[in-house]
Amino acid sequence: MEQPLLSMRGISKRFGATQALKNVALDAYAGQVVALIGENGAGKSTLMKVLSGAHVPDEGTMEISGQPLTPKRPQDSRSAGVAIVYQELNLAPHLSVEDNIMLGIEQQRGGFLRRSEQRRRVREALSLLGHPDLTPDRIVGTLSIGAQQLVEIARALVAEARVVVFDEPTSSLTQQDVQRLFDVIRRLQDQGLAIIYISHFLEEIREVANRYVVLRDGEPAGSGLLTDTSNDAIVSLMVGRSVETLFPHVPHQLGEPILQVKELSGKKLPQRVSLKIRRGEIFGLFGLVGAGRTETLRQLFGLDRAAQGTVQIGNAYPACSPNARIRAGLGFVSEDRKGEGLAQSLSIADNLTLSKLQTYSTAGIMRLGARRAATRDWMQQLNVKAQGPEQTIGNLSGGNQQKVAIARVLHQDAEILLLDEPTRGIDVGTKAEIYRLIGELAAAGKTILFVSSYLPELLAVCDTLGVMSKGRLLETRSVDHWTENEILSVAISS
Incomplete structure (x- = not known):
């Protein structure tokens, strides 16, 4: 029987009263990809931090090629052949490709860098990845996200990694870069590396992985071959209950036009966009x-000033500023949850009430009790899993952070919600909750403008779908009159 290149057995880890991992096992084989699946907070990141040496397990053993692995710090795991490519890339943007790849493993003699030897190793690694065109002297900050990811992978190769972990690697990539990444992973398999692949997208897991391991609440929930297991069965293992559909449908009625945009243009993008959205409509x-x-979306919300065009909300033409658009009933949830969607260092209550702080102020004194009560109410309505209103937002899972971002625009009484990639980086179970929430909001008469790169959710959740290309809104139809092939054909048209 084939022996795993990496073996993790009986891994347990507790943080105070929280049991983060309990008796978890995972095997990774040379030349294969194992998918690590689970909802946000299931223990995937903690398990990988144990593997990386960032956390020391309370119980359990690890082996690489039959040799014990007992890292006390990340350097120990790297030296043993473990490399992790994180969702948030860990690069120095002001340094060159060569300097990033060789950082910490510089080639030197007599106190001087051996630049020619370093460049040879860097070029060799990039060539193995199929990208000899990526030159060692390029500054990393000037590269696309997909190219930066290649730099991370090349660093793993130069460091002679035998086990490579990809943590949500496609969340910020274009479709073209995703396919390039999959080609790279296949090359790594051909070289005999063991790959651990973490993702919330079951479709891409099926394309790239051989086997799967599911974690739920820090414990093993199931494992097996992907060819022997349906998506519904995997989702059921993740959430611990039967899942009838990934896209719950909530009946809702469409009313009169509420948002009308004519010839909206920016300095570069968009270009002469016109659309009409009705009350209670989910427009993708x-x-x-x-x-x-x-x-x-940014111009509709007033974050960026339009070069031309009009935005009509109901019968009004509000000024082009976020305050004016908020007063007119618009709410915006940014795709950049960390950078601008939420204040990561502030509490749930701070984030949720930022748009209407004046509601809780009397004579300049903040009524904190009333604010906490309102926050608890919204947390309960949206099923936000947290210790309480004062918990720091940065300590929540991605799915719960996204619920707080949506709760904020609901708390500000928004009638029209502009949602930019609201399910990116969120597990399947939480996605289903957000889809249901969007349907319930539409049933309550709210209007949703839903931007997404994930066609299955747009076709399943939306009433109407518009396709943009190079700044122009080319075609709008009822979702019943679109197919995925037709949508992509329009999207790539000139």
């Missing part, structure tokens, strides 16, 4: 990277 907006979807 699809396009490839650079199509202008996010720019359109």
